[in-house]
Amino acid sequence: MILKKLCVLFLTFAALATLAARAPAGDQPASPAPASPPARVVNTPFTVLGFNNLGMHCMNQDCSELLILPPYNTVRAQVIDRTHGSPEIVTSGITLEYAMPTNTRSSDKTNFWKYLPGLLGVTIPPDVGLTGNGLSGTMTRATGLNYYTVTGIPVTPIEDNGRENPYPLATITAKQNGVVMGTTQVVVPVSWEISCNICHNEQGISTATDILRDHDRMHATNLENSKPVLCAGCHADVALGAPGMPGISTFSSAMHTAHAPRMKQAGLTNECYACHPGVRTLCQRDVHMSRGMSCNDCHISMAAVGDPARRPWIDEPSCGSCHQAQHPTWEFEEPGKLYQDSRGHRNVLCASCHGSPHAITPTITAADNVQAITAQGHPGRIDTCIVCHSEVPSDPFPHRRIVD
């Protein structure tokens, strides 16, 4: 509701600005292109558009007994040179720096680093993540890709001032020869609202011990005596690049299949929020949520997610499966690729314009709308040509990646 009002406000400002620009030229024909840029359009030489690959990264705060997922965030960004005729996706000659201004340290917020040697057999300095990156640093570009990435940022949902915030903003700055050419702010979503305790709550023991004890009883394992336990040590997990043990179910399949018939016990409207974050965090916070859609409108059911024939983290829903019908000539996901890896409009990543999965703009969270508002004056998909083009193209907008 507030969002709608905001949109209307921004549109009104934009319309007023256009009218004002036209007013002095009263008796001349109206130009199709606005005489001056709409209010608050990005005015740096480069446009930087960033996003998180997943839309939400879960992590365990307390790793002393078991670890499902470590602190591990991945941010990507495209840089577009908008200074000459047609926009150019920049892939060399720049440095891209990232920082988390409100969240500069993690080692006092989780005991991850203390238990890491027991879990993964490695030791890493505090505040450094599993791929060697910290809470600030430089992004890199892999050969063949037209965007920059930083993987494994070990960010937690507690800001330095103690406030819980699953949607902290990172700043990304593009520099050329030390000169700032463009900048953006992007949400680095992280949550430890993993509510196993709704059901695993036996008196006198911790939730983790309850879980390990159930596992030992039901599968003749000895996990309670092997703390800290890495679930992916036996159950294959793409998210951690863990191969698992032969003959044992994947972690995703084990969790969803076993729990599918148990979910009534949680008493939640959205059963997924028993383990995914969550009734407070609302990780699915996007335009689909505003339109009344929920997890199972796209993911079908717990049992379907747990189907051992599915490849976890790879066989995900696709935008095209629903939207192609309305736009038969458009391209959606590239063949064999996830949304997060796909490109549209002349090789601009889908997520550069539409946002992260589960945070397809406009979102109900203010932070996820910041980038679009800063770039073009209103939230929602990047639909303002001069965010990237030096002037409004006379040709219509081709949504397709490939030249028609």
Ligand code: HEC
């Ligand atoms: C809706 C209730 C509910 C939630 C939420 C829940 N569990 Fe369970 N879980 C159960 C029940 C019921 C059992 C079976 C216990 C028994 O029979 O003694 C179980 C058993 C297990 C087992 C034993 C192995 C097996 O065959 O299932 C593991 C491991 C487990 N849960 C892990 C978790 C983890 C990790 C979470 C949170 C990410 C979680 N559970 C959340 C209800 C739940």
Ligand code: HEC
């Ligand atoms: C030492 C190896 C090992 C570890 C570590 C391990 N598991 Fe298991 N798990 C098994 C085996 C073996 C089974 C039964 C066979 C199967 O499901 O493939 C099993 C079964 C399960 C099941 C029931 C699957 C089903 O379809 O009924 C769940 C749920 C589960 N594990 C969750 C977990 C969680 C959560 C952790 C981390 C706390 C964990 N496991 C750690 C070996 C392990």
Ligand code: HEC
């Ligand atoms: C009992 C706890 C639990 C519940 C309830 C649950 N999940 Fe999960 N889910 C997990 C865990 C744990 C992982 C992380 C697995 C990993 O690390 O690979 C996961 C990962 C996933 C993944 C990514 C991996 C994959 O298989 O592609 C999807 C998608 C997913 N869940 C969808 C859902 C949906 C949709 C629901 C509700 C219908 C749901 N989950 C309910 C525990 C749960």
Ligand code: HEC
């Ligand atoms: C299960 C079907 C389904 C999937 C999968 C799906 N959508 Fe949608 N989407 C919808 C529906 C239904 C609406 C609401 C349409 C309406 O209200 O007219 C919608 C609305 C939207 C809108 C808002 C359109 C508007 O009118 O403002 C955008 C943008 C969008 N989807 C993008 C995506 C993207 C990007 C993906 C993939 C990450 C995706 N959708 C995946 C069904 C789906």
Ligand code: HEC
């Ligand atoms: C509008 C459709 C839609 C809805 C609603 C939706 N998802 Fe997804 N989900 C997707 C798509 C599309 C992907 C694959 C994204 C990609 O390409 O990275 C995905 C991927 C995932 C993944 C894998 C990690 C990732 O983000 O790629 C998890 C976990 C997941 N969804 C859980 C959920 C849960 C839990 C809910 C509800 C709280 C939910 N989803 C609601 C479409 C949806």
Ligand code: HEC
């Ligand atoms: C340069 C920015 C840009 C890129 C890149 C982009 N889109 Fe779009 N997208 C738009 C705009 C603008 C619209 C509205 C266009 C229209 O309605 O004619 C749109 C519309 C959509 C819709 C339709 C929603 C509705 O209203 O029915 C979907 C779904 C969608 N895009 C998905 C994608 C996917 C998937 C990709 C990557 C393959 C992608 N987009 C790449 C800007 C972009």
Ligand code: HEC
């Ligand atoms: C997020 C950045 C971005 C936005 C926003 C954007 N474009 Fe583009 N556009 C590009 C890039 C990059 C190219 C590729 C230029 C090249 O290859 O020379 C391009 C190319 C084009 C082309 C040339 C197509 C061809 O290859 O023949 C047209 C036409 C175009 N855009 C129209 C539009 C219109 C109209 C809008 C506004 C509705 C728009 N674009 C918004 C980035 C963008």
